Amino acid sequence: MIKVDHLSKSFGKTKAVDQISFEVAGGENLILLGTSGCGKTTTLKMINRLIEPTGGKVLINDQNIMDQPPEMLRRGIGYVLQNNGLFPHYTVAENIAIVPRLLKWDEKRIKHRASELLEKLHLDKKYLNVYPNELSGGQQQRVGLARALVADPPVLLMDEPFGALDNVTRSKIQAEFKVLDELKRKTIIMVTHDVQEAFELGNRICLMDKGKVIQNGTPTELLFKPANAFVKDFLKEQRLQLEFKALRLNDIWKYLPSQTPKQGSVNLHGDVSFWSAIETFKFIKTEHLHIKHQQKDDYRSAGFEELMSAFYQYKKHQPHE
Amino acid sequence: MNEQQQTLWQFMAQQSDKLLMQTLQHIGLTFISLIIAVLIGLPLGILIARKKKLSGSVLGVAGILQTIPSIALLGFMIPLLGIGAKPAIVALLLYALLPIIRNTYTGITGVDASVKEAAEAMGMSKWQVLFKVELPLAMPVILAGIRTATVINVGVATLASYIAAGGLGEFIFGGISLNNTNMILAGAIPAALLAILFDFLLSRLQHLNLKKLKTATATLPMLLFILACFYFIPSAYGGKLTAGFTPEFMGRQDGNLGLQSKYGLKIHTIVISDAVMYKAAFEKELDVISGYSTDGRLKAYGLIVLDDDKKIFPPYYAAPIVRDDALQKFPELEKTLNLLAGKINDSVMTDLNYRTDYLHQNPERVAKDFLMAHNLLRPERGGSNGIIRIGSKIFGEQYILASMYTMLIKGYTDYDVATKTGLGGTKICFDAMTNNQIDLYPEYTGTGLLAILQPSQKEIDAVTGDKEKTYTYVKNEFEKRYHIKWLQPIGFNNAYALMMRKKQAGELGVKTISNLKQYLERK
Numbered sequence: 001m002i003k004v005d006h007l008s009k010s011f012g013k014t015k016a017v018d019q020i021s022f023e024v025a026g027g028e029n030l031i032l033l034g035t036s037g038c039g040k041t042t043t044l045k046m047i048n049r050l051i052e053p054t055g056g057k058v059l060i061n062d063q064n065i066m067d068q069p070p071e072m073l074r075r076g077i078g079y080v081l082q083n084n085g086l087f088p089h090y091t092v093a094e095n096i097a098i099v100p101r102l103l104k105w106d107e108k109r110i111k112h113r114a115s116e117l118l119e120k121l122h123l124d125k126k127y128l129n130v131y132p133n134e135l136s137g138g139q140q141q142r143v144g145l146a147r148a149l150v151a152d153p154p155v156l157l158m159d160e161p162f163g164a165l166d167n168v169t170r171s172k173i174q175a176e177f178k179v180l181d182e183l184k185r186k187t188i189i190m191v192t193h194d195v196q197e198a199f200e201l202g203n204r205i206c207l208m209d210k211g212k213v214i215q216n217g218t219p220t221e222l223l224f225k226p227a228n229a230f231v232k233d234f235l236k237e238q239r240l241q242l243e244f245k246a247l248r249l250n251d252i253w254k255y256l257p258s259q260t261p262k263q264g265s266v267n268l269h270g271d272v273s274f275w276s277a278i279e280t281f282k283f284i285k286t287e288h289l290h291i292k293h294q295q296k297d298d299y300r301s302a303g304f305e306e307l308m309s310a311f312y313q314y315k316k317h318q319p320h321e
Numbered sequence: 322m323n324e325q326q327q328t329l330w331q332f333m334a335q336q337s338d339k340l341l342m343q344t345l346q347h348i349g350l351t352f353i354s355l356i357i358a359v360l361i362g363l364p365l366g367i368l369i370a371r372k373k374k375l376s377g378s379v380l381g382v383a384g385i386l387q388t389i390p391s392i393a394l395l396g397f398m399i400p401l402l403g404i405g406a407k408p409a410i411v412a413l414l415l416y417a418l419l420p421i422i423r424n425t426y427t428g429i430t431g432v433d434a435s436v437k438e439a440a441e442a443m444g445m446s447k448w449q450v451l452f453k454v455e456l457p458l459a460m461p462v463i464l465a466g467i468r469t470a471t472v473i474n475v476g477v478a479t480l481a482s483y484i485a486a487g488g489l490g491e492f493i494f495g496g497i498s499l500n501n502t503n504m505i506l507a508g509a510i511p512a513a514l515l516a517i518l519f520d521f522l523l524s525r526l527q528h529l530n531l532k533k534l535k536t537a538t539a540t541l542p543m544l545l546f547i548l549a550c551f552y553f554i555p556s557a558y559g560g561k562l563t564a565g566f567t568p569e570f571m572g573r574q575d576g577n578l579g580l581q582s583k584y585g586l587k588i589h590t591i592v593i594s595d596a597v598m599y600k601a602a603f604e605k606e607l608d609v610i611s612g613y614s615t616d617g618r619l620k621a622y623g624l625i626v627l628d629d630d631k632k633i634f635p636p637y638y639a640a641p642i643v644r645d646d647a648l649q650k651f652p653e654l655e656k657t658l659n660l661l662a663g664k665i666n667d668s669v670m671t672d673l674n675y676r677t678d679y680l681h682q683n684p685e686r687v688a689k690d691f692l693m694a695h696n697l698l699r700p701e702r703g704g705s706n707g708i709i710r711i712g713s714k715i716f717g718e719q720y721i722l723a724s725m726y727t728m729l730i731k732g733y734t735d736y737d738v739a740t741k742t743g744l745g746g747t748k749i750c751f752d753a754m755t756n757n758q759i760d761l762y763p764e765y766t767g768t769g770l771l772a773i774l775q776p777s778q779k780e781i782d783a784v785t786g787d788k789e790k791t792y793t794y795v796k797n798e799f800e801k802r803y804h805i806k807w808l809q810p811i812g813f814n815n816a817y818a819l820m821m822r823k824k825q826a827g828e829l830g831v832k833t834i835s836n837l838k839q840y841l842e843r844k
Contacts, residue, residue, distance in 0.1 A: 048442055075444035085439025089457050089535075099443050147443075157442075 001026040001061060001187045002047070002155065008055035009042050016042045018211035019056065024204075026154075029188045031202035033195065039211040040191045044157050047189065048077045060155060075102055078148030078186075082160040084140045086132040092143050093128040099151045110150075117146040120182060138169040149182050156183070158190040162197065174200055195235065199242050207231055219246035224318050244275040247311070249291050249300075255310035256291065256300040265290035265301060274311060278304075332503040336492075344511050346487035349552020350406070351474040351515075354413035356545050358470060362418050363463070366425025367451065376426060383419040391416065391477045395484050404565075404593060404601050406552065409478070409486035416477050417470035424466025428459025460538055461527050468523035475516040479508070482568060485593035485601070487552075489515075491568055495592070498569030500748035500772050561841060565593040565607035569746070574781065575771055575817060576611060579633035586838045595716070599624065602822060609837065613637075614818040615667055615718065617674030625826055626818040628833040634817045635785035637767035638792060638810040639718075641726065645804040647760035651709060653734045655808060658761070660697060660729055661722075662809035670718065670813040677717040684717060688724035698728060704735030712759035713742040714750050718815065722763040747772045755803060765815055769795040769807070788814070 002024040009017040017039040024030045032040035045051040047058055049070040058065045065073055086095050093114055100110045115125055121142045132140055141161065148156060162170045177183065178201065192198055198205050199219045206216045207230075215227040223239070223246050226232040235242055249256070250270040265288040266280055281287060281304055289307070291300045302310065333340055369376040389397075394415065398408030432455050440454045456463075482490030492508025495501070526537050570576035571592055580586040588609060593601065601607045603622035612619065614626055641658045648655055665673070673691060676682045692698040711726055713719035720742055727738045741759055744750040747768055753759045770781065770791060776798075784790040796807040819834055831837045 050438060050442055071444045071446050073444075074442055077442075079439070079442035081435050081439055081442075083433075083435040085433075085435040085442075087436060087440070087454060087458075088433075098440075098445075102444055102449075 001028070002189070003059040003062075004043070004047070004056070005059070006056035007043065007046060007053050007058060009039075009046060009051060010054050015211050017046070017053075020208070020211070020213045021056075022206055022213060022216050024187055024189060026187050027185055029190070029201060029203045031198040031205045032189065032191045032208060033193070033198045033202075033205050034208035035193060038208045040193075040208050041159055043208070044159055044189060044191050047155075048074050048079060048157055075099060075151070076153050076155070078151075078153040078156040080141075080144050080148045080156070080158040080161045082163045084132070084144035084164075086140060086144060086147070088132055091129050091131055092135070095132065095143060096147050096150050098147065103151060105151075113150055114146070117150060117182075120180065121146055122176065136169075137165055138173060141165060141173060152182075154185075154187060156186045156188045158188065160192055161190065163192070163194070170197075177201065195238060195242065196245075199245050207234060220248075220251060222246075241275075243315075244278070245273050247274040247314070248272065249274065249277055250294055252310045252314045253293060253298075253300065255313040256302050257306055258299070259301050261288065261290040261299070261301045267292065270294045274307075277307060329503045329506050333507050336507060340492070340507060340511065343487060343489050343491055343508070344515070345551040347475070347478055347489045347512065347515065348548055349550065350409060350413060350478045350481055350486060350488055351471065351519075352545050352549040353406075353552055354410045354474055354478075355417055355467070355471055356542075356549055357410065358414040358417035358421055359467065359545075361414070362421030362466075363425055365418075366422045366463075367429060367456075369422070370426050370429035370455075373430075380419070380423060380426070383422050386415045387419045391480050392483070395480055399484060399597055403604065404485045404597050404606060405591070406481075406486045408484055409481035409488075413474050413477055413481070416473050420466040420469040420473070421463070422466075424462050424469075425459065428462030428466075429455050431462065432458045457535070457538075464523060464527040468520060468527065471519045471523060472516050475512060475519060479512055482592050483594040484597060485565055485591045485607075487591065491571065491592040494594075495568030495572045497748055498567070498746040498772075499572045500751070500775075501572060504572055562588060562608040563606075564588045564590045564609040564611075565598050565601055566590055566611040567595045567598065568592050569772075570611040570817065573771060573817075574778070575634050575767060575785075580819075580834070583631050583633045584834050584838050586834065586841070588837075588841060602820065605822070608821060608825060610820050612818055612820045613718075613815050615670040615674055615813055615815040617671055617676065617678040617717065619820065620671060620675050621679035623823050624820040625823045626820055627826070627831065627837060629816075629818065630833040630835050632786060635767040635770060635781070636788035636791050636814050637765035637816040638788055638812075638814050639722070639763050639765050640792075640810040641722075641761050641808045642754070642764045642769070642799065643761040643806050643808060644754065644757070645800075645806055647709065648806060651707060651734070651736055651760075654709065654730070654736070654761075655806075657729050657733045658726060659809050660733070661725060661811055663812045664695060664697075665691075665812045667813045670815065673721055674718050677721060684720035685724045688721050688728060691721075692725060692728055699732030701728075701731040702735055704731070705737055706735040708737045708739050709761070710759045711738060711740045711742075712744055712750055712753055712762035713740070714747065714762070715743045715745045719763055722811070726761070726763075754805065763811070764807075766791045766795050766807075766810075767816065769799065774798050774802075 004020065004022050006019045006021055007017060008015065008019050020043060032043060034040045042051055046053045049065060096114045096117065097110045100113065114128065118125060118128065123139060123142055127135065127139065132143065135143065162173055165173065174197065190201065202219065204216065204218055205222055207214045207222065209230060215222055215231050222231060223235060223243055248271050249268065252274070253270065268277060268280065268289050268291045270291055270293045277289060280289065288301050288303050291302070365379060369379050391412070394412045395408065398412050402408040402411060436454060436458070437450060440450045445453065478488050479490035479493055481488045482494055489508040489512045492504050496504030496508065529537055566577055572578065577590065598607070598610045599612065599616065599618035599622050602610045602624060643654065643658070673687055676687050677684050689698065709730055711723050713723035723740055723742055727740060730736055730738050741753065744753055750762055751773055754762065770776070770784070774795065784794045792807070792810065799805045799807060821831060826832070829840050831840055
């Protein structure tokens with residue numbers, strides 16, 4: 001879907017982005033992760049040509065982005081900014097209507113689409129006619145998201161979209177974000193410096209440092225097959241929590257006991273994270289999880305101790321541990 | 322009618338049609354120049370917000386324009402654009418440029434970067450970003466600039482009357498020349514009120530919320546345009562000939578008022594400063610002007626004086642007037658000043674004035690040459706027995722006379738001299754004298770009578786027919802009222818006079834003011 005090929009950007013003598021390449025498949029959620037100044041935002045902005053690259057190319061659906069006028073390119077790419085970038089002199093409805101009006105939609109269609117999106121984003125319709133400064137930070141960010149999604153672009157670029165929010169609001173919006181059907185079909189590239197957020201939301205994470213890609217892989221790969229000491233070091237702080245969140249039950253399948261389900265078991269899919277599995281426990285006796293494998297017609301059943309033990313087994317068998 | 326006893330309100334009521342006309346002209350001038358300044362300043366501000374490298378030089382040039390004294394800027398305009406509305410508008414718009422350019426620049430560069438980025442990222446073109454995002458968000462700051470420019474323009478527009486562009490300055494400067502406080506206030510108060518009113522209205526506009534601002538900014542150009550059109554309402558009443566009168570002449574009984582009451586002369590009139598009046602007549606921008614009969618430019622520009630057949634212009638014999646206490650303090654002063662008595666007749670004075678006004682010779686040189694030719698010049702004694710302070714009004718003849726007196730005093734006495742030349746108008750000169758800031762200056766009998774003493778019409782009629790009677794009257798009254806002495810007259814009569822181009826007057830067969838009236842009334 002999106003192919004970034006030896007993309008570079010220099011500002012004077014400093015190389016902000018140095019010959020990086022990666023690919024994002026359709027419907028995938030790629031996170032550009034790194035500390036500030038690593039070149040992740042510059043990379044993102046080169047994809048919709050807010051910054052023109054000094055070398056390399058970007059293909060979206062096999063089409064070079066440099067072959068289209070930037071305005072036309074951008075109308076097909078949603079963009080969400082950290083500080084929401086809402087127009088303070090436009091109402092919420094007008095803000096959402098910006099791209100459809102550029103695309104010359106008729107007003108009825110715009111109205112319909114705007115109220116549909118507000119509903120999906122849990123915003124009351126009464127907010128349509130208020131100005132952004134009358135909204136809370138979380139509401140503003142939701143409107144920013146609605147504005148990016150309104151014309152249903154296949155690609156969505158997000159620059160630290162939750163960075164300016166307080167912790168409580170952020171986790172709430174992140175949770176909504178994960179289940180939003182509008183986003184499931186989209187190819188998303190998101191920039192963040194927040195490791196937790198990257199592991200929470202990303203299908204794949206592209207860890208960057210000093211303008212280069214250090215490792216590009218799934219969260220599990222980054223944790224358990226780190227490319228070098230930098231990756232390991234970068235994830236050190238919250239390692240256990242990240243492992244819990246990154247591991248799916250499918251990953252530890254072979255360490256789980258296969259036994260007949262006990263009465264009162266909770267049914268789970270194999271693709272839920274280890275963290276969510278633990279969260280389902282209410283810590284009463286004889287409590288068991290009944291787990292169905294995603295692809296195979298196979299079942300496992302486990303209590304809390306058995307689950308923890310499977311995790312331990314898995315860790316023990318990792319080559320680098 | 323005694324003008325001193327008239328209240329301001331009566332004056333304004335009496336002059337209401339003139340006041341209205343001047344106010345309309347004033348508003349018109351302000352807004353014509355403002356519109357043009359916006360049309361130039363806004364795009365320039367946008368340009369330098371885009372290309373920041375240019376901002377230093379553009380803002381620098383606009384800043385320098387702002388520092389030029391307004392009267393000097395008007396002066397620069399005359400050789401380029403002549404007189405009238407054109408140079409006044411150009412000068413005003415140059416003043417209005419800086420606040421508009423600077424605020425446009427500040428407003429646009431101050432727009433939140435993330436909002437601009439969002440606009441671009443959504444696929445807006447550069448122009449769409451400008452018109453839908455940058456300009457609307459910068460509008461409060463831009464309006465603040467327009468507001469500043471408007472207030473500046475209302476103030477500077479009072480000076481437009483110097484170059485015949487009209488406006489409330491006509492009353493203000495007429496009043497200063499005529500020593501008429503009511504007239505000054507009749508111009509100054511409306512000008513101040515206009516400034517306050519426009520400032521208030523624009524401040525309201527500036528504080529409207531963003532939504533209403535959209536409609537407001539749409540109607541603003543329309544409103545400005547309508548206000549600008551005010552300028553043309555008064556000039557719609559044109560005539561066969563155009564007269565240019567000085568502000569002082571406009572308000573004097575022995576000036577335009579007399580022309581109207583005694584001759585019944587009705588002519589399309591614009592107000593103009595005497596510095597440019599003669600040239601404007603020569604260049605056919607004006608047909609009739611109010612001049613001084615000894616002015617050197619009369620000769621230079623081929624103008625002739627129309628005969629005052631109904632004798633409305635009283636005699637204006639020049640003589641030095643001196644404070645009594647100065648005469649006592651400096652006993653040799655009177656004798657020295659009288660050395661010049663009777664020495665300069667009309668044609669000699671016209672010639673001397675021609676040399677300064679037209680040939681641009683230094684007044685001191687002209688004075689020296691004259692004294693030398695009449696064997697009056699003596700080497701300076703370098704005396705230090707007290708300092709005599711000589712004043713003069715702001716035109717060539719007075720500079721020449723002041724120079725002559727300086728040389729005489731330095732050559733014949735042991736006193737030293739300090740000169741305060743270029744005091745703008747009778748009121749300023751005379752006030753300086755009564756406040757003991759100068760000891761003497763050359764004054765004219767007619768001015769002393771009408772501008773300073775301002776007696777009743779009956780007394781005026783009784784003395785103005787005869788030059789001796791006028792002189793005696795002012796001499797006695799000045800002594801009585803102000804303790805100021807009129808010394809012996811210098812000889813020439815620098816009376817007011819109506820003038821026309823010799824050629825045009827010949828073609829129209831106009832020799833007297835009555836002829837002029839008859840010509841104007843012929844359809």
